[in-house]
Amino acid sequence: MVRLTHIFTFATCATSVFASFARRTDPQAIAAKRAEAIKRFSSTIKQRDESGFLKERAPSTGVKNITFTNPAASQFYVDGSNFPLVDFDFGPSWAGLLPISGSANETRKLFFWTNGGPGCSSLEGAFQENGPVTWPWGTAKPVQNEYSWTNLSSVLYVEQPVGTGYSLGTPTAQNETDVAAQLVGFFQQFLNVFKELKGKNFYLSGESYAGMYVPYIADYIYSHPSALDLKLKGIWIADPVLGWDVVQNQIPAVNFVHKYENVFAFNQTFMKQLDKINKKCGYDDYMSKYLKYPPRGKLPLPGKSVEYDEGCDVWDLIFEAALLINPAFNVYRIFDVYPILWDVLGFPGSFPNEQTKPLYFERADVKAALHASPNKTWEECTSIDVFPNGDKSLPPTFTVLPNVIEKSERTVIVHGLADYVLIAEGARIALQNMTWAGKQGFQSPLKTDSFIVDGIGAYGNMQSERKLTYYEIVLSGHMVPQFAPWAGIQSMQYLMGFRSKP
Numbered sequence: 001m002v003r004l005t006h007i008f009t010f011a012t013c014a015t016s017v018f019a020s021f022a023r024r025t026d027p028q029a030i031a032a033k034r035a036e037a038i039k040r041f042s043s044t045i046k047q048r049d050e051s052g053f054l055k056e057r058a059p060s061t062g063v064k065n066i067t068f069t070n071p072a073a074s075q076f077y078v079d080g081s082n083f084p085l086v087d088f089d090f091g092p093s094w095a096g097l098l099p100i101s102g103s104a105n106e107t108r109k110l111f112f113w114t115n116g117g118p119g120c121s122s123l124e125g126a127f128q129e130n131g132p133v134t135w136p137w138g139t140a141k142p143v144q145n146e147y148s149w150t151n152l153s154s155v156l157y158v159e160q161p162v163g164t165g166y167s168l169g170t171p172t173a174q175n176e177t178d179v180a181a182q183l184v185g186f187f188q189q190f191l192n193v194f195k196e197l198k199g200k201n202f203y204l205s206g207e208s209y210a211g212m213y214v215p216y217i218a219d220y221i222y223s224h225p226s227a228l229d230l231k232l233k234g235i236w237i238a239d240p241v242l243g244w245d246v247v248q249n250q251i252p253a254v255n256f257v258h259k260y261e262n263v264f265a266f267n268q269t270f271m272k273q274l275d276k277i278n279k280k281c282g283y284d285d286y287m288s289k290y291l292k293y294p295p296r297g298k299l300p301l302p303g304k305s306v307e308y309d310e311g312c313d314v315w316d317l318i319f320e321a322a323l324l325i326n327p328a329f330n331v332y333r334i335f336d337v338y339p340i341l342w343d344v345l346g347f348p349g350s351f352p353n354e355q356t357k358p359l360y361f362e363r364a365d366v367k368a369a370l371h372a373s374p375n376k377t378w379e380e381c382t383s384i385d386v387f388p389n390g391d392k393s394l395p396p397t398f399t400v401l402p403n404v405i406e407k408s409e410r411t412v413i414v415h416g417l418a419d420y421v422l423i424a425e426g427a428r429i430a431l432q433n434m435t436w437a438g439k440q441g442f443q444s445p446l447k448t449d450s451f452i453v454d455g456i457g458a459y460g461n462m463q464s465e466r467k468l469t470y471y472e473i474v475l476s477g478h479m480v481p482q483f484a485p486w487a488g489i490q491s492m493q494y495l496m497g498f499r500s501k502p
């Protein structure tokens, strides 16, 4: 009897909790708030129902079908109205394999798809970041991306260097010059087929390790003006490799943990241990001592190594501790918590997470639709090394980036503030240590809240000097067009001259 009474009391209690919960979460009131929020983030999108949800089938994106006169172009045509698992028409595009040179026995081929860490596939960009179709983590099916960069321009996604994604052949690149020469070789073959694109304005973009590729490719194009019949105007790189590991990973790591203390949720004993190492290794006061606007001369290393001195690898300590307390901890965006969202591409997260097989780009129907080789195994990031002996090139701030900024109309660097793979404060250090257009670094500091996204408001920090514009984007992880697409497309509009202010 006693026990029953007990249960009864408990049940009453629970009922009343639910009742008040329900009052505060009136579904209509929530739907209205949500519809309002969605309007704010996508004022132009029409195909939503009254509650703000996407309707089943989105209309065509209205992408123009360019007519290519070379009959060879048609073998690459992709029908966007009939694509595996995509239930809307994303317009025409072209995809397939082309060799990196015109020699008859060339076996190395890069894969491209137009439409809009080394060795990671550009199809991640196409399919989860800035393409017209996107399949976000945890989502049941692909949806139309209203922030697609194909709204601004034709986009060419190339899986490169050789060894990446659907590309064919054995990697031979020793350094970034080799990568650039091979890509330019591919472009020549591409423009022979798609002749109508010759002479067009051209922008290069990429993220992460493309902080190496993109400036080196641009520099190669600027120094071989007759190699490519395209007008290079500028580059865009997101969360890029710019300088030494110690700068982009170690120096800012513990300060980053303090900034997001409640997200990491480390225990106090561990925090004290981190602070001690941070101090011992010369990281703790590095920013206050050396990060000046304008800088006071070249910035020193905190120790002897460009990676980390012995006992100073705080980045890995933090990563391991973060995974201990939060199994969903995602180095690419620190806000992710349990449960782990599934990803149709299997990666990136902190570790590969394949819940369905095959991965989307391993499906035979997808390979056929894109004219990829049915026999090539597609991996989001390849398990073979695309630089068989390592990449011999130095980070771009020490070499080619200054020249590229000077030769380009605009250069845009964006950085997500929730990225732990490469940390924004480290990018600040790398940029303050670089000399371009006659001066070292930015002369004035980034102004807090100075990046304003249209229709939303302050979305981070920004500084623009001597043709280089650097954005730091709140709430975004490593893949900016995926995590803050409204910020990504606005920075691209600025790069392309569609807007005068960043």
Ligand SMILES: *[C@@H]1O[C@H](CO)[C@@H](O)[C@H](O)[C@H]1NC(C)=O
Residues within 6 Å of the ligand: 044, 045, 046, 060, 061, 062, 146, 147, 148, 151, 489
């Ligand atoms: C991009 O184009 C599509 C289709 O025309 C449109 O629905 C969408 O609102 C556009 N997005 C932006 C950001 O302009």
Ligand SMILES: *[C@@H]1O[C@H](CO)[C@@H](O)[C@H](O)[C@H]1NC(C)=O
Residues within 6 Å of the ligand: 065, 066, 067, 068, 073, 074, 077, 092
């Ligand atoms: C688009 O152009 C290609 C040739 O480049 C052609 O094969 C295809 O049928 C065209 N598609 C539409 C929808 O007009």
Ligand SMILES: *[C@@H]1O[C@H](CO)[C@@H](O)[C@H](O)[C@H]1NC(C)=O
Residues within 6 Å of the ligand: 103, 105, 106, 107
């Ligand atoms: C292609 O063949 C030529 C000789 O016909 C040879 O010189 C060259 O090294 C070959 N290239 C490759 C990539 O095998």
Ligand SMILES: *[C@@H]1O[C@H](CO)[C@@H](O)[C@H](O)[C@H]1NC(C)=O
Residues within 6 Å of the ligand: 172, 173, 174, 175, 176, 177, 178, 392
């Ligand atoms: C890059 O490597 C190639 C060999 O693959 C070599 O010929 C070239 O000199 C290297 N370039 C630079 C800038 O180191």
Ligand SMILES: *[C@@H]1O[C@H](CO)[C@@H](O)[C@H](O)[C@H]1NC(C)=O
Residues within 6 Å of the ligand: 243, 244, 247, 298, 299, 300, 301, 302, 398, 429, 430, 433
């Ligand atoms: C700054 O640049 C110089 C070369 O100009 C380099 O030797 C030094 O290691 C760089 N410092 C940092 C912190 O990257």
Ligand SMILES: *[C@@H]1O[C@H](CO)[C@@H](O)[C@H](O)[C@H]1NC(C)=O
Residues within 6 Å of the ligand: 266, 267, 269, 270, 320, 321, 322, 324
């Ligand atoms: C505190 O965190 C560290 C690092 O994750 C861990 O090794 C240690 O066991 C934790 N201590 C407690 C009491 O949870």
Ligand SMILES: *[C@@H]1O[C@H](CO)[C@@H](O)[C@H](O)[C@H]1NC(C)=O
Residues within 6 Å of the ligand: 373, 374, 375
């Ligand atoms: C794929 O492999 C099969 C069986 O080995 C072979 O017959 C076919 O020619 C290959 N296809 C391509 C495009 O390499």
